[in-house]
Amino acid sequence: MEATAVKTGTLYGVGVGPGDPELITVKAFRLMKECAVIAYPRKRMGGKSYALEIVELYVNTNEKEMLGLVFPMTKDKAALDREWNKTVTLCYEHLKEGRDIVFVTEGDPNLYSTFIHMARLMQELHPEVPIRSVPGISSFLGAAARLGIHLADGDEQVAIVPATEDRDAMKKAIIEHDTVIFIKVAKVIDMMIDLLEELDLADKASVVTKVTSPQELIWRNVRELKGQELEYLTLMAVRK
CATH class of the missing domain: 3.40.1010.10 (Tetrapyrrole methylase, N-terminal domain)
Structure with missing residues (x-):
């Protein structure tokens, strides 16, 4: 057999x-x-x-x-x-x-x-x-809920962007979208804060680490993070 x-x-x-x-x-x-x-x-x-x-x-x-x-x-x-x-x-x-x-x-x-x-x-x-x-709930959806922001309404545009050292690309993403979620932002946090200050948008940004978890940390004043080392699982939300 x-x-x-x-x-x-x-x-x-x-x-x-x-x-x-x-x-x-x-x-x-x-x-x-x-x-x-x-x-x-x-x-x-x-x-x-x-x-x-x-x-x-x-x-x-x-x-x-x-x-x-x-x-x-x-x-x-x-x-x-x-x-x-x-x-x-x-x-x-x-x-x-x-x-x-x-x-x-x-x-x-x-x-x-x-x-x-x-x-x-x-x-x-x-x-x-x-x-x-x-499918699962992504960190940017968790961040929107925890920060109390709307990602997009009506015809608004939202972008999910891996943060890199390409300053021009990061600037373009901010300018061209109503909301931008920058993931993996820890490694370029100082550059991103400088860019937001240049665009007069630092007050429109928040940073979250390990969102919704027991280890969650939220910063609504992103200027506080200049020179700090952050966890890998950190994102920045910019809502114009």
Whole structure:
């Protein structure tokens, strides 16, 4: 009698929101309960995974296979290729045995998320693996709620922009939109404050770190942040 082929497990990219565990969706909750394997971004040098902190209220780590995945913060292509291939291989070891994986990611899995590249590489190397994503509440939506601002009304335009050292590009984004959310702003905070002062918009900006989480910090006077080091998960909202 021929052995029945094992059906490949499904890889789910599940957005778990910006920090408050109550902001996960019912679907995210159900999948975390049903799936045998919970994968999460793991810091290489100690420290707790932010995404895991959000969901540990809902996950019994003694009953699940917990798969901590390291995503290298480097621009070295060889190192990136090596580590990303290793990550996909670790996941595939479970998927090929028919086990579904929920990969939890803060915010939404399809917006500036590590899941985007993982899904792309998994599809390239193992096209038989079904890949699904479950949307989550993004940090800019959490920030709007916590700051009490409207992102856009009527015909207004809103932009979500990764903050970079390209001052002209940052200035253009502010000028051309009614609201701009600058994510990953910590590394260029001084430049951004100078730019806002130049445009006479410093009073229209706020900065939030780890929005909606127990570690949340809010600054409504962004000038206070000159010269300060901020957490990676920091954004700036500019509402003209």
